[in-house]
Amino acid sequence: MAGWRRVKMDTGKVKKILDIKEAAALVTDGGTVALGGLSMNSLPMAFVRELIRQEKKDLTVVAIVNGMAVDWLVAAGCVRRLITGLVSFEGLGLAPNFRRAAESGQIKVDEYSEYLLIARLRAAATNLPFIPTKAGLGTDILALHPETTRLESDAVTGELYVACTPLPVDVAIVHAHAADRFGNVRVDPKLLWMDNEISNAAAKTIVTVEEIIPHQDFVAEPHRTTYPGFVVDAVAEVPWGAYPTSCFPKYTHDNAFFAAYSDAARAPERFQAFWSERVAGPDTHASFMKANGGDDAVACILRRVV
């Protein structure tokens, strides 16, 4: 596969470090990509920007609770189908490109709820025909996809449940704090969102991290490891890689970016300018950060613990 490097290390282990362009090349047109993070927290934004720059097409995107990452991918025309529980900018309103594309029919939206998606991912991850739950009973969600959220009743007790069938994922993309060269990953503090669910269900998992740290650090403190290298296929070092969403506790989301983006989206020509200057145009993540205020922007989102 293009860009995929298998470098034998002296330990005999495979080196997993790719640059972000090589990592994004692992996603193929028409594939199913699941995005980690939640709402304004820890979305893999740098990776998503790279997918846009590589002009991926016809993706099926699984995004359990999302906002800006989905809005970018939809704006760039990368998405054919979206499997989601929620896409919004919270108090700043609806995600404008998601809304427009869903209303025009440009994308097909398969709405599930958070737990129904977790159950489907767990069924895929554990090789089970379905996972039962009471989530969704009595709502209109189930009728949207009667084959993957089946209404059934227990053969013995008659109790109703929803049978959630497997949701296989080609590539899971999550953002985390640190990794070593073998793909061992720390989410530290261990705020998983639903990232473990998507990576367990995925054929391939790519992790962008704030920093690559020495392998010895993992051995010294193994209790801080979140994902072992054998479930991670590639890691790419991208400091500020979740920007403009947060990476707790290093930085919070950039409310000013969300506000400016939403404001620009009110007029197509203004959005076009914003898009090329501040989203899709910059070649590298560093130049993207610079286009969004560089050190000044970063100073504003550094988290101040009170």
Add this chain to the structure above:
Amino acid sequence: MSRKIAGADYTVDELMVVALSRQFDNSTRAFNGAVSFIPVCAYLLARKTHAPELVWAASSIAIDADPPQLGESTLSDSIWDKAVMLSNSPFDFWAYAQGMRYNTFAFRGAQIDRFGNVNNTVIGSYDKPKVRLPGGGGMADLSCMIPNIFLWSTTHNPKIFVDKLDFRSGIGWGDGGRHREKLGLPGGPRLCVTNLCVMDFHPDSKAMRLKSLHPGVAVEDVQAATGFAVLLPDGDIPVTDAPSEEELRILRQEVDPTSMRLQEFQ
């Protein structure tokens, strides 16, 4: 904009927070989702006044957080300070929710019907929506799992309180009567607090019923703002109890000193 209550020293947002807060007690174990300033204020206020044992997981993550002020988002780290635990969605949160260790959930919707079912998915048809809304998120799940459901709306009007939802993203009392029980779901909606009034649900039909009117609001105002016939209680309809001085002081100075809750009134 939040409305000043004529002749009183508090506003309608404060009245809503206090009305909700008084529903909670030391057995309340709650969490919150996106844009949930009114219930977040209510949980914190209850904990700082009459319910010190109340459990609240900020953003459904940060258990027992005690932020010095609220941030722009109720789903972000801006409200996690002084938490005892940053819990995880898959292992902790969903286990506590399904096991009913969490027992209280407040939500609102772009549409709410008489049985407290809500829509946050689409206006119009699902396939060709007039407005594509954010989606229900965890609403379809949690409305099935959590026994004590509270609804709120800062904009009581006929576009929100509708006769028929365009899509049911979250279940309240379902089709009414014993529907929820027949589905095997625990509890149901207890109360709906709006900028005009407080409503509960008829014990048999489970339809929305006026419980109290905010000062200066008449029954006709509520009916005109509601797309279905609101049931009336027997006897006089009381005025919603005013906040105490202590509640107002704590809300204004300790819970939400920067008035982030007013974002819900824009």
